Amino acid sequence: xxRSFNFRQIRRQLARLPQSPLSARMPLRHVIxxxxxxxxxxLSVSAAPAFADDPHAMHNMQxxxxxxxxxxxxxxxxxAQATRTVEVDMRDSMRFSPGTLTVRRGDTVRFVVTNSGxxxxxxxxxxxxxLTEHAKMMQQMPGMSHAEPNAVTVDPGQQKTLVWHFTxxxxxxxxxxxxxxxxxxxxxxxxxx
Numbered sequence: 001x002x003r004s005f006n007f008r009q010i011r012r013q014l015a016r017l018p019q020s021p022l023s024a025r026m027p028l029r030h031v032i033x034x035x036x037x038x039x040x041x042x043l044s045v046s047a048a049p050a051f052a053d054d055p056h057a058m059h060n061m062q063x064x065x066x067x068x069x070x071x072x073x074x075x076x077x078x079x080a081q082a083t084r085t086v087e088v089d090m091r092d093s094m095r096f097s098p099g100t101l102t103v104r105r106g107d108t109v110r111f112v113v114t115n116s117g118x119x120x121x122x123x124x125x126x127x128x129x130x131l132t133e134h135a136k137m138m139q140q141m142p143g144m145s146h147a148e149p150n151a152v153t154v155d156p157g158q159q160k161t162l163v164w165h166f167t168x169x170x171x172x173x174x175x176x177x178x179x180x181x182x183x184x185x186x187x188x189x190x191x192x193x
Contacts, residue, residue: 073125073172074192076149077108077165085110090154090176092117094184102191105169111162115154121176121186124151125164131175135182142179166192 088111089097103109115121124131138144152160166172175187 072168072170073127073150074164074166074168077110077163079110079161079163081108081165082110082163083107085112087111088113088123090115090117090121090123090186092119094176094181094186096123096174096176096186096188099188100191101188102193103166105166105192107192108163108165111152111164112159113152113154113162114159115156118156120153120155120178121181122151122153122178123162123174124148124177125162125172125174125190126150128171128173131173131177131182131187135175135177138177138182139179166190169193 084103084107086098086101086109090113091097111123113123124134126134150162150164152162154160169192172190172192173187174190175182
């Protein structure tokens, strides 16, 4: 809970307190300047337990893309507007098939993502840098599923759909960020022309 402080009221209450040798040597404004950082520290410490119960809370806060906002890799697409369907197969050999795709800027692609392996895989779209950073985080959170529109987590033998609108020309990377999969080479590239 965030509290606001009425410093005038605090000052009046402090003025009513009996004088001590410290207050005689230190003006009230200096005392208040010392108390403000202490109060701020107290507020930050009191907020820490809110994140202690959910190990993914900070992860979700820092990496949530679930609002569908446009990014430099595109934006969540509307399945009804899909201009193309691409079947993607994920295998336990730590490979996507196909591993490289070419699409046109403006295309809305429906990815039908199948896990033909015996372990869980995922397909996440991003930049090379964001996927590398996210893979490192996933090492700390094995078993986590994504709720972002640029990712699907697929259990063995299952199939899911990811729809993406490619708004800019360039390169969009994709990868499986299950712990160890990215490092084993389970990644691919989409060239947007």
